[in-house]
Amino acid sequence: MNQVDINSLIASRSQIIANLASETLKPKPSYSIDGRSVDWVSWQQAQLDQIERLTKLINALQPFIIGTRMCL
Numbered sequence: 001m002n003q004v005d006i007n008s009l010i011a012s013r014s015q016i017i018a019n020l021a022s023e024t025l026k027p028k029p030s031y032s033i034d035g036r037s038v039d040w041v042s043w044q045q046a047q048l049d050q051i052e053r054l055t056k057l058i059n060a061l062q063p064f065i066i067g068t069r070m071c072l
Contacts, residue, residue, distance in 0.1 A: 006061050013054040020047045 023044065030039045 006058060009054055009058050009061075013051055013058065016047055016051055016054070020044065020051070 023040070028038075028040050030041060031037070
């Protein structure tokens with residue numbers, strides 16, 4: 001993957017975080033109408049899981065640098 005792909009993953013993660021933060025400010029109740037259910041707690045957990053997966057993928061794809069200091 002190139003840097004553009006990594007930036008795209010970072011942008012996706014940022015958007016999910018923004019959506020989750022927005023929902024947290026104005027939480028919605030879970031409900032069921034005509035046999036269709038909406039469970040916002042499950043939605044939030046799915047968003048958190050997606051953030052975690054994207055973070056792991058981003059970290060795995062980015063080059064890493066190990067900083068050291070010489071001690072005398």
